[in-house]
Amino acid sequence: MIKYVCDMCGREFDEDDLIYDVKIEVKAKYKELEISLNDLLVDHMDEIKELIEKTKGLTAEKLQDDVYKSYSFHLCYECRQRYIKHPLGRGRSNLPIDKRYFGKN
Ligand SMILES: [Zn+2]
Numbered sequence: 001m002i003k004y005v006c007d008m009c010g011r012e013f014d015e016d017d018l019i020y021d022v023k024i025e026v027k028a029k030y031k032e033l034e035i036s037l038n039d040l041l042v043d044h045m046d047e048i049k050e051l052i053e054k055t056k057g058l059t060a061e062k063l064q065d066d067v068y069k070s071y072s073f074h075l076c077y078e079c080r081q082r083y084i085k086h087p088l089g090r091g092r093s094n095l096p097i098d099k100r101y102f103g104k105n
Pocket residue numbers: 006007008009010011075076077078079080
């Protein structure tokens with residue numbers, strides 16, 4: 001049997017404990033692309049060369065981490081209660097929790 005541990009306090013869960021999954025995705029937000037006929041007719045080789053130059057020496061992992069990173073944690077009830085009060089960390093945001101953006105993408 002797999003033994004789970006609360007990732008916040010380190011307490012080992014008993015068999016009948018409720019375990020909370022926390023999944024966090026941090027991803028770059030992009031504007032929707034609109035491609036015009038002009039975009040298709042322009043030569044983009046200079047832009048591509050510039051992009052290749054900018055990313056030279058960076059690993060594929062680093063490039064991916066810069067646009068997408070996910071985390072998964074298990075929490076006990078007490079840690080879940082603390083976590084949902086300050087999901088961005090205590091003192092990390094000046095916005096009241098009801099004013100923060102919790103969008104679906
Ligand atoms: Zn805990």
